Each structure stands twice: as C-alpha cells, then as structure tokens.
Amino acid sequence: DVKVTQSSRYLVKRTGEKVFLECVQDMDHENMFWYRQDPGLGLRLIYFSYDVKMKEKGDIPEGYSVSREKKERFSLILESASTNQTSMYLCASAQGWSNQPQHFGDGTRLSIL
Amino acid sequence: SQQGEEDPQALSIQEGENATMNCSYKTSINNLQWYRQNSGRGLVHLILIRSNEREKHSGRLRVTLDTSKKSSSLLITASRAADTASYFCATTTGANSKLTFGKGITLSVRP
Numbered sequence: 001d002v003k004v005t006q007s008s009r010y011l012v013k014r015t016g017e018k019v020f021l022e023c024v025q026d027m028d029h030e031n032m033f034w035y036r037q038d039p040g041l042g043l044r045l046i047y048f049s050y051d052v053k054m055k056e057k058g059d060i061p062e063g064y065s066v067s068r069e070k071k072e073r074f075s076l077i078l079e080s081a082s083t084n085q086t087s088m089y090l091c092a093s094a095q096g097w098s099n100q101p102q103h104f105g106d107g108t109r110l111s112i113l
Numbered sequence: 114s115q116q117g118e119e120d121p122q123a124l125s126i127q128e129g130e131n132a133t134m135n136c137s138y139k140t141s142i143n144n145l146q147w148y149r150q151n152s153g154r155g156l157v158h159l160i161l162i163r164s165n166e167r168e169k170h171s172g173r174l175r176v177t178l179d180t181s182k183k184s185s186s187l188l189i190t191a192s193r194a195a196d197t198a199s200y201f202c203a204t205t206t207g208a209n210s211k212l213t214f215g216k217g218i219t220l221s222v223r224p
Contacts, residue, residue: 004155040216041216042201042214042215042216042217043156043201043214045211045212048211058211090155090156092155092156098143098144098205098207098210098211098212099143099144099161099163099205101146101158101161102156102158102212103158104148104155104156104157105155106153106154106155107153107154107155109153
C-alpha cells in the first residue's frame with residue numbers, strides 16, 4: 001500500500017515564524033500535492049510538483065513556497081506565518097496525473113497564534 | 114472555483130440502510146473520483162469513473178455518472194457504523210488538469 005507520511009499531526013507556531021511542513025511518500029510517485037482544508041471551503045490546492053525541483057502554483061499559493069529536492073519528499077514552507085494560515089494541511093501523491101487516484105497523508109493541523 | 118458540489122450536505126441513516134450521495138458539476142469532465150475522509154484523517158480514494166463510463170462497482174459501493182446531466186451519485190449499500198465519514202467528489206477537466214474537490218457530504222450511520 002502507498003504510504004504518505006506527514007511529519008506532524010499537530011503544530012502550533014507564532015505569527016511571523018517560518019514554518020516547514022514535511023511530506024514523504026514511499027511509492028516512487030512522480031506527482032505530489034499540497035492542499036489546505038477549511039470548513040465550508042473544502043480542499044484547495046496550494047502547490048504541486050510533477051518532478052524533482054519542479055513546482056507549479058495551485059489555486060492559493062500566496063504566502064507559501066515549496067521544495068522538492070528528492071522525489072519522495074515534498075515540503076511546504078510558510079515564509080512568515082499569519083493567523084489566516086491556521087488550517088488543516090494535506091499532502092498527497094499520485095503516479096500519474098489526472099487519471100490516477102491521489103493518496104493522502106493524515107494531515108497536519110496547524111495553528112498560528 | 115468549485116467544480117463539484119455534493120448534495121445533501123449532511124445525511125443521517127440507520128445501520129443497514131442504503132446511503133445515496135450526489136455530486137453535480139459545471140463543465141465537461143475527464144473523470145470523476147469519490148473520496149472518503151474519516152474524522153481527523155486524510156482522504157482515501159474510493160472509486161474513479163471516466164467520462165465514457167456510466168457505472169462502476171466496488172464492493173458495497175456503486176457509482177453512476179450521467180454526463181448529460183453533469184451529475185454523479187455514490188450509493189453505499191447496507192451501511193455500517195464504520196461508513197460514518199465525509200465523502201468528497203472530485204473532477205478533472207482534461208488530461209493535464211488538476212483535481213478539483215467539492216465541499217463534501219457528512220454521512221452519519223447510527224448503530
């Protein structure tokens with residue numbers, strides 16, 4: 001089975017801090033994704049990557065950056081955390097593109113105080 | 114912008130009953146996928162149906178797709194308390210398009 005592991009289930013940070021969320025997948029998938037999930041808004045795509053060192057903006061990239069130095073690892077970076085970035089963050093990976101299912105980690109619930 | 118919209122937003126049924134959830138979308142799709150999310154967990158892929166397919170089955174799950182009405186339904190037969198979760202439909206509009214999720218349906222199955 002595909003395993004997508006997010007480094008933290010819960011994280012509390014302060015406004016202005018630089019925050020790193022890590023995600024690792026063990027199935028050699030080409031594509032990796034970062035979403036945030038908020039009540040009433042569903043899942044929104046922040047960034048995705050289709051290869052090492054390659055990245056594309058999703059629907060809501062402002063205030064975020066990503067890093068993919070190795071195929072199995074995709075990091076989400078909050079450059080200067082703000083309270084409106086308090087959310088559930090979900091990482092996913094997929095072998096193909098739109099015709100393949102995405103496999104999700106258990107999420108990181110991030111609180112910015 | 115939201116592509117898929119699920120209906121109803123919440124559904125409560127008794128164990129053993131069937132649960133039917135609907136998803137409508139606005140533009141032509143390449144495929145439609147259903148996911149389940151247990152409380153506090155990530156999403157789990159349930160089933161993918163392509164635009165040229167009308168029905169797919171997986172265990173107690175049955176998914177239909179009506180492209181003329183731009184809608185899909187997910188039927189869970191003989192529901193169990195363990196089916197209690199949120200269910201999301203997600204669509205892609207082309208071979209290289211991203212997956213767009215709906216806001217989800219909360220299903221409660223009472224023992």
